[in-house]
Amino acid sequence: MKLTLIKDGKSKTYTSGTIMMRSLRDFSEFLTRADMDNLSVDELDEIFNQMCKVFNNQFNIDDLYDGLAVEKFASTFLEFHNTVMGVAGEPAKETGKKPSPQQKTIEE
Numbered sequence: 001m002k003l004t005l006i007k008d009g010k011s012k013t014y015t016s017g018t019i020m021m022r023s024l025r026d027f028s029e030f031l032t033r034a035d036m037d038n039l040s041v042d043e044l045d046e047i048f049n050q051m052c053k054v055f056n057n058q059f060n061i062d063d064l065y066d067g068l069a070v071e072k073f074a075s076t077f078l079e080f081h082n083t084v085m086g087v088a089g090e091p092a093k094e095t096g097k098k099p100s101p102q103q104k105t106i107e108e
Helices: 021-033 040-053 060-065 070-084 091-095 101-107
Strands: 003-006 010-015
Touching: 003 060, 021 040, 021 070, 040 060, 040 070
Parallel strands: none
Antiparallel strands: 003 010
């Protein structure tokens, strides 16, 4: 996953690298208790803290609050969700093998 933040008036793009299972576990646990229709400040802080961890602390929570435009939050959160939960992964690219007929059916 890539994330572009504004810092000192300049755009900087960060890359997450490999997402570890701890991130999936922590984010899954968060999703079970969060009110996604009415996020509290603490829940928003937790999302941003988890994003910092996934990006190996290349930036901090203040960098996210100060560098992520409001209109980009929803799409950024959705991409983060899909990346951590494995929704955006493509097994054929990771393994170098062609998808099986079952995988094609699931993906279509």
